Amino acid sequence: xxxxxxxxxxxxxxxxxxxxxxxxxxxxxxxxxxxxxxxxxxxxxxxxxxxxxxxxxxxxxxxxxxxxxxxxxxxxxxxxxxxxxxxxxxxxxxxxxxxxxxxxxxxxxxxxxxxxxxxxxxxxxxxxxxxxxxxxxxxxxxxxxxxxxxxxxxxxxxxxxxxxxxxxxxxxxxxxxxxxxxxxxxxxxxxxxxxxxxxxxxxxxxxxxxxxxxxxxxxxxxxxxxxxxxxxxxxxxxxxxxxxxxxxxxxxxxxxxxxxxxxxxxxxxxxxxxxxxxxxxxxxxxxxxxxxxxxxxxxxxxxxxxxxxxxxxxxxxxxxxxxxxxxxxxxxxxxxxxxxxxxx
Amino acid sequence: xxxxxxxxxxxxxxxxxxxxxxxxxxxxxxxxxxxxxxxxxxxxxxxxxxxxxxxxxxxxxxxxxxxxxxxxxxxxxxxxxxxxxxxxxxxxxxxxxxxxxxxxxxxxxxxxxxxxxxxxxxxxxxxxxxxxxxxxxxxxxxxxxxxxxxxxxxxxxxxxxxxxxxxxxxxxxxxxxxxxxxxxxxxxxxxxxxxxxxxxxxxxxxxxxxxxxxxxxxxxxxxxxxxxxxxxxxxxxxxxxxxxxxxxxxxxxxxxxxxxxxxxxxxxxxxxxxxxxxxxxxxxxxxxxxxxxxxxxxxxxxxxxxxxxxxxxxxxxxxxxxxxxxxxxxxxxxxxxxxxxxxxxxxxxxxxxxxxxxxxxxxxxxxxxxxxxxxxxxxxxxxxxxxxxxxxxxxxxxxxxxxxxxxxxxxxxxxxxxxxxxxxxxxxxxxxxxxxxxxxxxxxxxxxxxxxxxxxxxxxxxxxxxxxxxxxxxxxxxxxxxxxxxxxxxxxxxxxxxxxxxxxxxxxxxxxxxxxxxxxxxxxxxxxxxxxxxxxxxxxxxxxxxx
Numbered sequence: 001x002x003x004x005x006x007x008x009x010x011x012x013x014x015x016x017x018x019x020x021x022x023x024x025x026x027x028x029x030x031x032x033x034x035x036x037x038x039x040x041x042x043x044x045x046x047x048x049x050x051x052x053x054x055x056x057x058x059x060x061x062x063x064x065x066x067x068x069x070x071x072x073x074x075x076x077x078x079x080x081x082x083x084x085x086x087x088x089x090x091x092x093x094x095x096x097x098x099x100x101x102x103x104x105x106x107x108x109x110x111x112x113x114x115x116x117x118x119x120x121x122x123x124x125x126x127x128x129x130x131x132x133x134x135x136x137x138x139x140x141x142x143x144x145x146x147x148x149x150x151x152x153x154x155x156x157x158x159x160x161x162x163x164x165x166x167x168x169x170x171x172x173x174x175x176x177x178x179x180x181x182x183x184x185x186x187x188x189x190x191x192x193x194x195x196x197x198x199x200x201x202x203x204x205x206x207x208x209x210x211x212x213x214x215x216x217x218x219x220x221x222x223x224x225x226x227x228x229x230x231x232x233x234x235x236x237x238x239x240x241x242x243x244x245x246x247x248x249x250x251x252x253x254x255x256x257x258x259x260x261x262x263x264x265x266x267x268x269x270x271x272x273x274x275x276x277x278x279x280x281x282x283x284x285x286x287x288x289x290x291x292x293x294x295x296x297x298x299x300x301x302x303x304x305x306x307x308x309x310x311x312x313x314x315x316x317x318x319x320x321x322x323x324x325x326x327x328x329x330x331x332x333x334x335x336x337x338x339x340x341x342x343x344x
Numbered sequence: 345x346x347x348x349x350x351x352x353x354x355x356x357x358x359x360x361x362x363x364x365x366x367x368x369x370x371x372x373x374x375x376x377x378x379x380x381x382x383x384x385x386x387x388x389x390x391x392x393x394x395x396x397x398x399x400x401x402x403x404x405x406x407x408x409x410x411x412x413x414x415x416x417x418x419x420x421x422x423x424x425x426x427x428x429x430x431x432x433x434x435x436x437x438x439x440x441x442x443x444x445x446x447x448x449x450x451x452x453x454x455x456x457x458x459x460x461x462x463x464x465x466x467x468x469x470x471x472x473x474x475x476x477x478x479x480x481x482x483x484x485x486x487x488x489x490x491x492x493x494x495x496x497x498x499x500x501x502x503x504x505x506x507x508x509x510x511x512x513x514x515x516x517x518x519x520x521x522x523x524x525x526x527x528x529x530x531x532x533x534x535x536x537x538x539x540x541x542x543x544x545x546x547x548x549x550x551x552x553x554x555x556x557x558x559x560x561x562x563x564x565x566x567x568x569x570x571x572x573x574x575x576x577x578x579x580x581x582x583x584x585x586x587x588x589x590x591x592x593x594x595x596x597x598x599x600x601x602x603x604x605x606x607x608x609x610x611x612x613x614x615x616x617x618x619x620x621x622x623x624x625x626x627x628x629x630x631x632x633x634x635x636x637x638x639x640x641x642x643x644x645x646x647x648x649x650x651x652x653x654x655x656x657x658x659x660x661x662x663x664x665x666x667x668x669x670x671x672x673x674x675x676x677x678x679x680x681x682x683x684x685x686x687x688x689x690x691x692x693x694x695x696x697x698x699x700x701x702x703x704x705x706x707x708x709x710x711x712x713x714x715x716x717x718x719x720x721x722x723x724x725x726x727x728x729x730x731x732x733x734x735x736x737x738x739x740x741x742x743x744x745x746x747x748x749x750x751x752x753x754x755x756x757x758x759x760x761x762x763x764x765x766x767x768x769x770x771x772x773x774x775x776x777x778x779x780x781x782x783x784x785x786x787x788x789x790x791x792x793x794x795x796x797x798x799x800x801x802x803x804x805x806x807x808x809x810x811x812x813x814x815x816x817x818x819x820x821x822x823x824x825x826x827x828x829x830x831x832x833x834x835x836x837x838x839x840x841x842x843x844x845x846x847x848x849x850x851x852x853x854x855x856x857x858x859x860x861x862x863x864x865x866x867x868x869x870x871x872x873x874x875x876x877x878x879x880x881x882x883x884x885x886x887x888x889x890x891x
Contacts, residue, residue, distance in 0.1 A: 013600045016396050019382050021843040023390070024403045026433060029440075042423055044834040048852045051389025056864060057494040057764075066496040067863045073844055077497075077862055096496065097506070122863050123387035145863075175448060323384045 009035045011190035012236045015287065015327050022306065025317045031118060033034055035245050041117055041150050052140055054106040057096060059084035063131045067097050067122075070167050076078050078167075079121045081134045081141040082114070082153040088179055099173040104344040106139040106183050106211070107174050109164060111146065113190030115219060115246040116157060125138065125322050132324070133187075136337045138344075142168055146195065150249035154261050157191070157250075170276035185212045185340055191250075193218025193282075197264060197297075199276055201223050210278040211343055214336055217285050217318055219296055223256050226248075226292035236287040241289065263293070265300030272304035279307035281339045284330055285316035309333055390433045392798055401438045410444050418444075424806035427830040429855040465529040492757070493749065493810070496764045497864045499771065505547040508537055509763070512554055516759040524562055550767040553790045554759075557797035564793040564798070576651040576659075580792070591774045592867045595836055595859040596709050597626035600742035602704045602832045603871040605633050605739035611703040612642045617696055617736075619711040621648030624663040626709070628670055635674035643677045647696050652684040657785060660684060670811045685785050689715055689725035704738040710816070713745055716807040730821040732873045740826060743818070746808040747858055750796045762796045765866070772861035775845030811856055811868040823872040827855030 013021060030049050033056070034042045041307045052316050055065040070076045085101070110133065112119050112126040119126060130141045146160040168174060174182045175327040186196040193215035198254070203210050221243060233240045244257075252261050275308075280301055284294045301308040313320065316328040380393045392400055395477035411418045425443050430436050483545045492710045515530035534555050541548040608614045614634075618626070627646060634641040636766040646667065653659040660682025673676030685691045688711055698704055704739035733741060746764045769789060795806040815825070836850045836857060851858045851865055 016825060018401060019385050019392075022392065022401050022404065022433070023385060023396060024388070025389055025401070025408070026437075029404060029407055029411070031429075032415075035417060036419065037416070037422075044837050045427065045830055047837070047850075048427065048833045051431060052851055053389070053864075054493065054495040055497070057496045058492055066498065069499045069862060072847075079863070096498070124387070128387055217476070225613065307383055322388065338761065339416045341615065 012287070012317060013206045015236075015315055016252075016320070017323075020319070020323050020325060021340070022323065024237050024317070027118075027319075031242070034118075035242065039150060041249065041250055043151065043298050046118065050119065051123045052120065053124045053127045054122065055079055055223040061131070063299045064136045065127070065131075071163060072075035074160070074287055075341075076147075076163060077121065077145040078164055079130070079143040079145070081125070081130050083134055083138060083140075097171075097173045100140065100176065101139075102144065102176070102344075103178045104176045104183060105174070106137055106185055106340045106344065107168060108133055108139045108141045108185045108214070108340070109161070109168055110141055110143045111157075111161060111186075111188030111189075111192030111195040111199075112143065113188065113192045113217075113313070114148070116149040116194075116250040117241075117246060118251070130334065131322065133336070136333045137340045137341060139185075140174060149246070151171075153249070153252055153253075155198075155261075157195050158202070158261075158328045161186075161195050162202050165203060165208060181209070183343065184209070184212050185214060186210055187214035187215035187336075188218070188335040190318070191246075192216075194220060196263070198261065201270075203280075204275055204277055212278050213280040214274070214339065215280060215282045215294075215297075216321060216332070216341060217283060217288055218297065219223070219246075219290070220264070220293040220297050221257045221264065221290060222266050222293060222296075222300065223258045226290075228292040229289050232287060232289035232291075235293070236289070238289055238318055240289065266298060269300070272306055275304070277301070279339075281309050281311065281335065283311045283335075284315065285318060285320060285328075286312065309335075309339070376566060385433075388528060391431050392433045396434050400434050402435055403434075403441055407437065407440055407444075410441075417466065426729070428827040431854050432853065434528065435666060459802070461574075469693070469852045492752075494764065495864050497768055497771075499546060499856050504537065504541045505551075508541055509547055510535060510560070511537065512551060512763065513756075513760065515558055519558065519561060520755045526564055531555065531562065537689055546771070547767055548591045550763070550770045550793075553793050554763060554797065556790075557794045560794060561798035576653065578621055580659075582784050582788035583783040585781045587789040589778065589781040589785035590773055591840055592841075592859060594708070594746040594839070595626070595850075596867060596869060597629065598839060599828065599832055599836055599857055599869040600707055600744060600871075601626065601630045601633065602835065603742050603826065604630060604707070604740060604830060605637070607705060607871075607873075608634070608703055608824070609637075609809050613645075613702045614642045614705065615645040615702040616648065616705045616707060617647045617649070617698075617738075619649050619706070619708040621650040621660060621663055621682070622668050624648065626707070627667055630672050630674055631678070632674060633818050639678040639888050641674075644671065645679045645681070645702065647683060649683045649685060649688065649691055651686050658682065665860070665874075677840045687714075687725075688702075689729060693736060695889050696736070698736050706733050706738045706741040708742065709744045710746065712743060713807045713809060714805045716751060716809065716852070717802070726817070730818070731822075734822050737874050737876065740874065741823065741872040741874070743814065744867060744869045744871070745811070745814060745873065746806075747810055747860070747865045748808040749810050751807040754888070759797060762793060766793050768861050768864045769866055770847075772847065772866075775847065780855060791807070793863060811853060811858070811870065814868075814870070815854075818870075818872055822875050824875055825855050828852075828869065828871060828874050833857055 003042040006094050016024070034046045046062065054240065055067045057064050057066050062082055063082050065079055066083045067077055067079050070078055084206070108253045110130055113125065124145065130143050133139060133141050142164065144164045145163060165186075167186060169182050172181065176183050186200050188194070188196040196213050196215055197218065200210050200213050224247060225240070229240055249263055251262060257263060258268055260266070260268045260270065263269060264267070282298050284291050288294070294311070297308045298308055311332065313332070316326075320326055320328045321332060347479050375639070380395065381392045382392050382397060409697060421443050422440060425440070427436065428439065511530055515527050515534065518524070518527035518530065534551070536556060537547070538552055541551070543549055543552055604616065614631070616627075620625075631644065634644060646664070648660055648663065649717040650660050650860065663681055664782050666678030668678050668680055681697065683695050712726060715724065715729055718727075728740055746765075749761050750758055750765070757761050766789060770786070773782060773785060776785070795804060819825075833852055838849065841846045847862055848862055849862065851860065853865070853868070855869040856868055860867045861867045
């Protein structure tokens with residue numbers, strides 16, 4: 001097992017504001033308690049500790065939300081966020097699914113992070129992030145409450161993403177006036193970014209058009225130990241050991257990290273040359289230990305002739321986008337907004 | 345006799361503690377104190393006072409060190425310990441630290457400044473204070489609830505279902521405006537549409553009940569008609585089937601019993617006051633748990649409050665006798681007393697015959713909301729009842745309420761909230777296949793719907809209010825929260841998995857537990873303790889109970 005257990009607390013203290021440090025350290029501590037060495041997960045305690053917030057069909061700061069049960073069998077729930085137009089005095093089920101009115105309305109299907117094991121669509125941190133996305137992108141956001149590892153391994157999360165994509169694509173009320181089509185973007189942070197990539201792959205195979213992919217600190221990896229993993233192991237909230245644990249929990253039993261789910265451009269990956277893959281915006285944090293894999297992903301897309309923009313945030317750690325108290329947050333939100341609005 | 349000065353507690357966060365300075369100040373009681381809380385962390389679901397951020401950070405650091413030094417032990421200990429209220433990050437971190445037998449405040453955190461000879465905090469955090477304007481999104485969940493939350497979970501509806509909902513809302517709006525003739529024509533349209541909609545499940549099912557309720561309101565007026573005249577016997581039957589058909593009442597009983605059991609730990613004379621005995625379904629489990637407790641069971645007295653029986657039967661006594669029989673069979677000394685009252689506000693504390701040496705638990709399962717009169721500011725029954733509960737100085741008061749805002753003054757708001765709440769509840773009932781439990785449970789729920797929609801004034805008793813409001817009210821009445829922990833959470837979750845369909849979820853909410861259907865909490869359970877006035881007895885500020 002590569003990487004040391006040494007914690008160099010002083011380094012990460014210097015680069016994030018105090019409240020961010022407290023938030024992410026709290027997660028780090030809690031997550032450590034939840035992961036068991038035998039690969040099982042203390043799900044009850046995880047759900048107890050996770051802070052959640054219900055949907056609110058009354059607008060708060062111009063955004064309202066409601067949940068939809070897409071699949072009773074798997075309990076697949078999504079949370080839809082919409083901008084309030086300020087006209088409707090009272091909302092009811094009819095208004096919730098009122099057709100979008102603009103010529104072009106981006107619909108962002110969002111996959112929350114948590115390394116495939118943690119968090120939910122109704123986690124407070126992700127509810128907050130989705131609301132921000134609605135405001136900055138003037139978009140409808142659909143947050144997916146996908147099934148998590150280790151109870152539900154690959155490909156459950158991808159399947160859930162695919163189910164939601166089909167659902168969103170078939171909603172007449174989400175169609176942009178311009179072309180009566182739903183303008184879909186796939187977005188996600190950490191494991192959510194990984195899911196976005198794989199759902200886009202499936203979409204391409206099936207002929208559903210995706211306008212773009214937005215990957216925020218996406219979770220990728222591989223069997224090899226990269227330079228960034230060795231250099232940054234344990235320095236900025238994340239250790240290689242925990243990354244390994246989550247891959248073992250998500251990937252099929254007996255797989256290694258060169259499984260294409262983990263390493264899409266690795267030895268078992270498929271080529272994207274000639275494939276009509278959506279344009280991608282990939283955000284990489286300079287203090288994220290898996291950045292070499294994320295950069296390799298960007299290279300892989302480029303080599304296959306795909307349109308990709310890399311946003312490398314040198315001084316950013318994981319989770320920088322969870323609180324709006326740093327410049328990286330605002331830069332990235334602007335970039336995402338431009339990425340999405342450029343088609344409007 | 346405990347004297348209670350409500351003004352002293354309501355506005356003053358430091359309470360009445362005036363004793364020795366070695367006692368740390370008590371935690372803030374009132375939501376106003378949230379001004380000091382870090383707004384960004386609050387937006388993420390954590391309440392940490394800005395002034396405490398550094399301290400919390402230092403303790404997190406110490407926990408990390410402990411973790412690194414002995415990872416296996418840490419994991420084990422931290423998993424096995426009982427966690428309370430994760431939103432209160434400072435307390436959570438402190439409780440973990442104390443698990444590792446490290447005192448929360450340790451002098452080595454500070455170094456002596458050789459020049460000034462004063463202790464200086466030793467840390468290396470960047471001192472950049474966020475220069476952000478107050479972001480409105482960062483209001484806590486509690487604030488949001490007070491600001492008119494409306495939670496909707498829908499399954500996909502057919503067009504006719506959606507049309508029906510639209511008509512329901514429009515009809516309700518007409519009623520609010522006083523346009524009864526237009527409302528009546530909508531009613532007729534809806535009754536017609538209902539024949540063409542799937543009424544077996546989904547919105548069609550619950551729509552029928554709402555159409556009925558609107559009809560009552562229009563034609564029979566808001567006096568309540570015969571709905572509340574249902575006999576106590578009928579109510580009990582419906583209640584029993586509601587109990588069987590879905591887990592809401594079982595969750596309420598189970599969670600309350602857990603809390604009561606813990607509160608009674610170490611006490612030999614205990615007295616439970618049940619605000620609504622019904623068939624006493626809650627108590628066999630408590631009696632059995634007390635029988636099995638290490639050190640032996642206490643003497644248990646149970647006082648059950650319920651409506652008087654009309655036909656000369658003493659149904660309260662009958663239930664009491666059955667419970668006594670059970671207690672005898674497990675060797676628990678038991679005494680029962682029934683208090684017959686048609687309304688909770690008619691009960692006077694002397695009727696309960698509480699002995700000052702007993703530890704008292706007051707148990708209210710969906711009863712307190714009935715005390716919220718239509719005129720909330722004039723010595724409402726709830727203030728009176730909460731006051732005498734407090735005078736009993738109970739060790740614990742368990743409160744379970746519907747997690748809904750059905751007491752809003754505006755009819756349309758109330759109607760909308762009820763439509764979504766009850767359609768979620770009906771949706772959860774779909775999973776039940778046992779008859780006649782399911783059918784009778786539906787009638788039980790239907791009665792609530794009818795009361796919320798078609799009654800006003802004293803006839804409207806189903807005045808449900810959300811947890812956030814109850815917190816404010818109970819804190820203001822001199823109670824402090826006793827947090828329900830991860831053990832109660834886990835057991836409730838496990839019971840659900842064993843006995844109920846998929847889709848139910850237990851959530852932790854600032855020390856309370858809620859049970860809901862998918863992402864919508866429907867029932868909230870909380871536990872409280874009366875604050876004592878005597879300074880010497882002022883409770884320590886930690887909100888954890890002995891484990």
